[in-house]
Amino acid sequence: MGPAAFVMRKVEVVYRHSWLVRLTHWVNALVLLVLLMSGLQIFNAHPALYLGSKSDFDHPVLAMNAMQTDGEFKGVTTVLGHSFNTTGVLGLSSGSHGGYQARGFPSWATLPSYQDLSTGRRWHFFFAWLFLFNGLAYLIWTFASGHLRRDLSPTGTEIKHIGASIAEHARLKFPEGEAAKRYNVLQKLAYLAVVLVLLPLMLATGLTMSPGMDAAFPWLLEIFGGRQSARTIHFLTASGIVLFVSVHLVMVLISGVWNNLRSMMTGRYVVTLPEGES
């Protein structure tokens, strides 16, 4: 390629994230990690899930057990009646001081690492309050400031061209120039699903597991189909958030990790504009 192919590009710094979004984002990241790990500790106290009001111990929808066959211990995970050997990770794994032990999730995934339900609950409920206050601050600001309408709501045109956006993402091609100043339609939909559906669902299903809240708001049980269903939905929703965070981290990494990180810390995001676009 000769020098003629060299295209002049202009760099523009845009203020992408307000201080409140940045602060609540990082608080939420920390809080969700603690909630996840202490939640897995609580799950491990009875590593099985059911549907309905009560536990049908013979027919869990999901269970993690240690089983002994031919004198050998195995970790077995059963999902809707289908069993899988998950030795080393689920059902049976190394304890915090070595040696295999029966436990749902492994010690590296739980807080504390050793089996201690009461400490897990303390961390979980303390951070659940932080989650609530942080989430409320974010949501109130998001609605009141116009952030929701301005930055997060997809336009009709965007929805119409969602197919093209999916195809671009699948080829790991991300918007550039002027378009990079805004969230693209897939980002908008993913963020809306998380902040308006998944995270509030975590709170609501969590409260439905509380016998006190069930007495105060019996309709919670109707909405989620009983306490055990609520517990199952709580688990599935948490899994959905783990999936979102995984994809989110991959996207952050491959779409300009330092630019993304800086924008979420200082607010400033660098957009490269081809000559003549601005």
Added chain:
Amino acid sequence: MSGGAKLDRRRLLQRGAAVAGAALLGGCEELSRRPFVKRILDSAEVLTRTAQRAVLPRKALAREYSEADISKEFKANGSTNSNDPAYLALAAGGFADWRLKVGGLVEQPLELSLADLKEMPSRTQITRHDCVEGWSCIGKWTGVPLKHVLDRAQLKPPARYIVFYCADDLGETGSEAGKYYESIGFEDACHPQTILAYDMNGQPLPVPHGAPLRLRVERQLGYKMAKYVMRIEAVEEIRTIRGGRGGFWEDLGYEWYAGI
């Protein structure tokens, strides 16, 4: 921005992330053991209790279920019997000689037999039992509302808590120090669904479920519902009893308010 500064910032970020990760994973565990961290984490219990009391009307009932909802297998958790010779002798005699002692801050200390309790007004309720471990079972309970017993004993004004002393040695210490005990506040003690149950699913309460008498506190978790109840005491303060946190599991770190 110069290249050097950029690099420094990157290194700083990387190190910060590494330190934060290690601090979070290892640190939370270490922190859990520090008394001041425990106190901070415990503050959430006060918040939870205050918030639930604020949204939960005093007399609001826990959901009651139908006969068809009753669990075929109701898990018996914690102690499933007592090894106390005195208790075993009572059980061998069909609890005919068993007496519930009611004392403490009352005008009229009582000793009530099962027949005495069954002569008092009764309440039958089909409710969901939520274990702190996460599972739930539904059972039908018949018993005397605790309020009737307390009214008969006539509480003295300073009484703020009702303490239940049990026959089961869950702590396996072989002494009184390991025996199960629980306490509830005045509001829960007077709740219409708070009963001393002698029947379960239409039969006399089986030994694994706490024969001859267990407490039901339907708006809290299972561990509040003491089994094998032998003695009830009205007190002003629970801090001076045993571990000081108001119950067997509470002394091991569980919340006294178990509404969640």
